[in-house]
Amino acid sequence: MYNLIALNKNHIQLVYFAILLICIYATIYWYYKNHFTNLNTLLDAFYLSSTTFFSVGFGDILPKTNLAKIIIMSNYLFMLLFILKA
Numbered sequence: 045m046y047n048l049i050a051l052n053k054n055h056i057q058l059v060y061f062a063i064l065l066i067c068i069y070a071t072i073y074w075y076y077k078n079h080f081t082n083l084n085t086l087l088d089a090f091y092l093s094s095t096t097f098f099s100v101g102f103g104d105i106l107p108k109t110n111l112a113k114i115i116i117m118s119n120y121l122f123m124l125l126f127i128l129k130a
Contacts, residue, residue, distance in 0.1 A: 062097070062126060069093040069119050079112035080105055097123050 067090075073080065074089035082105045083089060092105045096119045107113045 058126070058129065065119075065122055065126065066090065066093045066097050069097070069115075069122075072115055076112060076115060079107060079109040079115075081108055082106070093119070096120065097126075099123065 070086070070090040070093040073083060073092050074086055077083045077089065080092070083092065088105060095101055096116060099120075107116055
């Protein structure tokens with residue numbers, strides 16, 4: 045019988061990879077926080093990274109500079125690669 049909860053090694057690796065990407069981009073967003081509007085705390089950086097990664101993007105934190113736009117676009121590309129790998 046098929047167990048819906050059972051995860052194989054590849055699924056677990058993908059979950060770890062997603063968490064790692066979110067943490068990396070949260071760190072990048074936090075480092076360049078002056079390039080974004082409404083990015084005031086580290087939690088805001090994780091929030092932006094998560095909403096970008098899962099392509100929700102509520103629009104409450106926005107890029108102010110071209111550098112910030114490039115960082116967000118690279119986050120989209122890694123998210124796309126993640127989806128294609130899954």
